[in-house]
Amino acid sequence: MADHTNDNVATTAREAATAATAATADPTHARIPDTPAGGKVILLNGTSSSGKSSIAQALLDMLDGTWFHMPVDAFHAMRCKGPIADEDLQAEIDRTCKGFHRAVAGMAAGGNNLIVDYPLSRRWRLLDLLDVLVPEDTILIAVRCPLPELERRERERGDRQLGLAAMQYDQVHSHELHDLDVDSGLLSPEECARRIREFVPGRLRPTAFERLRQTLRNPT
Numbered sequence: 001m002a003d004h005t006n007d008n009v010a011t012t013a014r015e016a017a018t019a020a021t022a023a024t025a026d027p028t029h030a031r032i033p034d035t036p037a038g039g040k041v042i043l044l045n046g047t048s049s050s051g052k053s054s055i056a057q058a059l060l061d062m063l064d065g066t067w068f069h070m071p072v073d074a075f076h077a078m079r080c081k082g083p084i085a086d087e088d089l090q091a092e093i094d095r096t097c098k099g100f101h102r103a104v105a106g107m108a109a110g111g112n113n114l115i116v117d118y119p120l121s122r123r124w125r126l127l128d129l130l131d132v133l134v135p136e137d138t139i140l141i142a143v144r145c146p147l148p149e150l151e152r153r154e155r156e157r158g159d160r161q162l163g164l165a166a167m168q169y170d171q172v173h174s175h176e177l178h179d180l181d182v183d184s185g186l187l188s189p190e191e192c193a194r195r196i197r198e199f200v201p202g203r204l205r206p207t208a209f210e211r212l213r214q215t216l217r218n219p220t
């Protein structure tokens with residue numbers, strides 16, 4: 001195992017020096033930290049089993065700077081474990097998703113860069129995100145994969161309801177416009193991530209979110 005003792009000492013000394021400077025400048029820690037620019041949001045949109053989480057993990061390893069992976073599944077996992085009646089389930093999911101949209105917007109507003117792993121499998125999800133995210137900072141990626149391969153993955157992984165990908169298939173990309181498409185049926189997660197990494201710095205304006213907001217939220 002690597003010896004990180006020297007690294008730890010250096011980090012501790014640096015933290016102590018930073019804390020000392022901050023204490024002089026702001027002795028009561030009352031100043032809200034400056035985060036002038038909003039964070040970027042890479043929104044990976046594809047059906048269940050399309051490879052969103054795998055691409056997000058690969059991106060975390062290859063993007064410069066600090067990025068967070070925010071999957072909606074992490075929010076579903078925070079819910080208490082009590083039973084939910086069948087007739088209440090959709091409302092529960094919708095409420096969680098609505099909160100998730102605002103959590104993503106809040107993290108980005110704090111200046112954090114995010115990789116959001118989320119299927120736009122209901123029309124309202126896109127419409128609501130168009131309202132709450134900063135469109136010029138949002139990079140919408142279509143994660144595509146042929147249905148037979150999605151169904152194969154679904155059977156193989158065994159932790160998703162069979163037929164879920166098919167149910168979402170026609171809806172997720174139905175608004176058509178994305179900033180970039182990647183095909184996880186042809187490319188590995190790492191190859192998809194590399195395409196995204198290469199695309200992000202030179203992406204064009206208006207972004208897909210800017211154009212979608214104009215056409216779907218502010219039609220003239």
Ligand SMILES: Nc1ncnc2c1ncn2[C@@H]1O[C@H](COP(=O)(O)OP(=O)(O)OP(=O)(O)O)[C@@H](O)[C@H]1O
Pocket residue numbers: 046047048049050051052053054055073117153157160184185187188189
């Ligand atoms: N490019 C790929 N090629 C082959 N298999 C892949 C690829 N990407 C992901 N997989 C496999 O497909 C399965 C689903 O991947 P992953 O969890 O990344 O998808 P997801 O879109 O995040 O799914 P969900 O929305 O259901 O959480 C995993 O078993 C994964 O190993």
